[in-house]
Amino acid sequence: MSSAALQPTLTDLGTPLSEVTFCVVDLETTGSTGEDAITEIGAVKVRGGEVLGEFQTLVNPRTTISPLVAVLTGITNQMVAGAPRLESVLGQFLTFCGDAVVVAHNAGFDVGFLKRACADHDQQWPRPTIVDTVALARTVLLRDEVPNCKLGTLARHFGATTTPNHRALADARATVDVLHGLIMRIGNLGVDTIEDLLEFTRKVSPQRRAKRGWATDLPDAPGVYWFVGEDDKILYVGKATSIRTRVRSYFTAAETRRRMDEMVRISVGVRHLVCETSLQSEVCELRMIATHAPPYNRRSKYPHRLQWLKITDEPFPRLSLVRAVRDDGATYFGPFRGKGAAEDVTAALHDAFPIRQCTQRLGKEPRGTRCVLAEMGRCLAPCDGSVRPDAYAETVDRLRGALTSDIRPVLSAVRERLARLISQERFEEAETIRRRLQQMIDTSRRFHRIASLAAVPQIVAARSTARGWEITVIRYGRLAQSALARPGEVPQAVARAAVATAETVSPPYKPLPAASVEEAERIGDWLEQARIIDIDGEWTWPLHATITAAALPRLVGSSGREVTTG
Numbered sequence: 001m002s003s004a005a006l007q008p009t010l011t012d013l014g015t016p017l018s019e020v021t022f023c024v025v026d027l028e029t030t031g032s033t034g035e036d037a038i039t040e041i042g043a044v045k046v047r048g049g050e051v052l053g054e055f056q057t058l059v060n061p062r063t064t065i066s067p068l069v070a071v072l073t074g075i076t077n078q079m080v081a082g083a084p085r086l087e088s089v090l091g092q093f094l095t096f097c098g099d100a101v102v103v104a105h106n107a108g109f110d111v112g113f114l115k116r117a118c119a120d121h122d123q124q125w126p127r128p129t130i131v132d133t134v135a136l137a138r139t140v141l142l143r144d145e146v147p148n149c150k151l152g153t154l155a156r157h158f159g160a161t162t163t164p165n166h167r168a169l170a171d172a173r174a175t176v177d178v179l180h181g182l183i184m185r186i187g188n189l190g191v192d193t194i195e196d197l198l199e200f201t202r203k204v205s206p207q208r209r210a211k212r213g214w215a216t217d218l219p220d221a222p223g224v225y226w227f228v229g230e231d232d233k234i235l236y237v238g239k240a241t242s243i244r245t246r247v248r249s250y251f252t253a254a255e256t257r258r259r260m261d262e263m264v265r266i267s268v269g270v271r272h273l274v275c276e277t278s279l280q281s282e283v284c285e286l287r288m289i290a291t292h293a294p295p296y297n298r299r300s301k302y303p304h305r306l307q308w309l310k311i312t313d314e315p316f317p318r319l320s321l322v323r324a325v326r327d328d329g330a331t332y333f334g335p336f337r338g339k340g341a342a343e344d345v346t347a348a349l350h351d352a353f354p355i356r357q358c359t360q361r362l363g364k365e366p367r368g369t370r371c372v373l374a375e376m377g378r379c380l381a382p383c384d385g386s387v388r389p390d391a392y393a394e395t396v397d398r399l400r401g402a403l404t405s406d407i408r409p410v411l412s413a414v415r416e417r418l419a420r421l422i423s424q425e426r427f428e429e430a431e432t433i434r435r436r437l438q439q440m441i442d443t444s445r446r447f448h449r450i451a452s453l454a455a456v457p458q459i460v461a462a463r464s465t466a467r468g469w470e471i472t473v474i475r476y477g478r479l480a481q482s483a484l485a486r487p488g489e490v491p492q493a494v495a496r497a498a499v500a501t502a503e504t505v506s507p508p509y510k511p512l513p514a515a516s517v518e519e520a521e522r523i524g525d526w527l528e529q530a531r532i533i534d535i536d537g538e539w540t541w542p543l544h545a546t547i548t549a550a551a552l553p554r555l556v557g558s559s560g561r562e563v564t565t566g
Contacts, residue, residue: 042168477513
């Protein structure tokens with residue numbers, strides 16, 4: 001291997017602290033509330049221990065300085081009466097600061113005032129990197145070294161050449177010496193770059209930072225990565241457009257999730273797989289999570305927990321909530337991620353179609369027995385023998401049609417009831433119905449989106465990216481092959497090769513796709529931004545399978561008057 005291949009990049013190394021320009025700033029103000037104003041700005045620009053420049057100005061706060069603040073800072077109303085206003089000096093200060101790393105003692109106070117000043121005077125806040133010497137001192141110094149982390153205390157501890165006195169420039173000069181003292185203190189802990197300093201300030205553990213070398217040999221390419229623990233157990237799976245950059249972030253202050261910190265601590269290595277397309281990365285991540293159920297992945301771990309509504313195969317069918325779709329010829333609708341959503345849709349369907357809701361064995365009740373729902377007209381009550389099977393079957397057929405082709409009967413069935421509730425100002429009950437209908441619409445859209453993909457034997461599609469044309473082969477809603485046509489290559493030729501080498505996929509049980517539901521949804525997202533090269537079959541939805549979300553809040557009553565749901 002050549003020496004060039006072993007040479008780390010500047011991105012890997014970070015920026016050495018000796019090459020970082022710091023702008024150490026201090027403000028004096030009329031107080032500490034959002035209504036108070038700046039009275040003085042002081043700043044010192046340093047790099048490598050050398051002072052590059054200083055900035056100091058009084059500011060007319062356009063308000064009265066209280067006697068207490070005047071005694072504390074020594075800045076009086078007379079002193080600032082002829083001083084320039086903030087809008088005339090703010091731009092000068094930002095120019096002086098430039099792209100330097102901003103340092104302040106209790107940075108939240110000073111930065112907060114500066115950000116508010118930019119907002120008030122139409123100046124763009126440059127969003128600089130911030131270092132807070134209070135936070136750094138609390139991390140570095142022990143309790144028996146200093147009684148507190150006040151600027152005066154730290155200035156004495158580090159032998160600052162300037163004594164802080166609540167004047168902006170003097171306090172900024174003292175903060176420079178404190179910053180240098182703190183940097184010298186942590187130099188032997190491996191904190192050599194500004195990136196190390198920020199991580200140290202945010203209490204990134206040395207054990208976590210020590211593992212950042214794992215990312216050095218990873219590719220700067222899209223794909224999937226996974227952290228492994230003892231016995232090669234997969235702890236966490238993720239995807240990235242740049243595997244190296246994403247993995248490196250787990251060892252820095254950019255990663256703030258407590259679970260990830262714990263995961264990195266117990267991991268013993270990182271593995272990876274380079275993918276040709278972004279969709280392939282997403283699908284590989286989903287499949288690995290579903291297969292290995294990594295303990296630190298929260299999403300997509302349990303695809304088998306999805307639920308479906310089923311029209312049962314009985315003499316008098318009803319709706320039943322099930323966890324699996326079977327090849328039994330029944331009508332299924334869903335899926336639902338939670339029981340609450342399934343219950344909302346079930347209630348909306350029962351509002352529209354008076355099919356039985358009980359689970360009793362029919363024919364066992366005395367003739368003439370009627371349940372409460374039947375008395376309310378919300379159940380056809382086949383249990384008492386008063387309903388003909390063909391009449392009941394007609395209602396079930398209308399229900400089946402609402403699930404598979406036309407959602408409008410569900411909306412029409414509750415229109416009068418919704419209008420009545422609104423006219424009676426029973427808005428909470430009306431909102432319950434509106435929520436059920438919204439859930440019905442969302443589920444119908446999801447169902448038909450998945451079912452339409454699952455019914456197509458093959459789709460070949462391409463999407464243009466900065467790397468070239470991403471090409472995918474989709475079979476029955478499953479990703480069967482991915483390829484990348486790089487600049488100079490013929491996308492059609494790459495597509496033909498992808499089709500020839502694609503995975504063989506058997507037709508699934510309708511309406512299930514040949515992959516997981518979530519994989520089919522990700523494929524749908526990708527296809528909506530792609531171009532179809534070739535398709536075997538029809539990728540279509542029923543015309544009235546769903547409605548737009550905007551159409552739900554407004555329904556028209558029988559009188560033709562528009563009513564709203566609140």
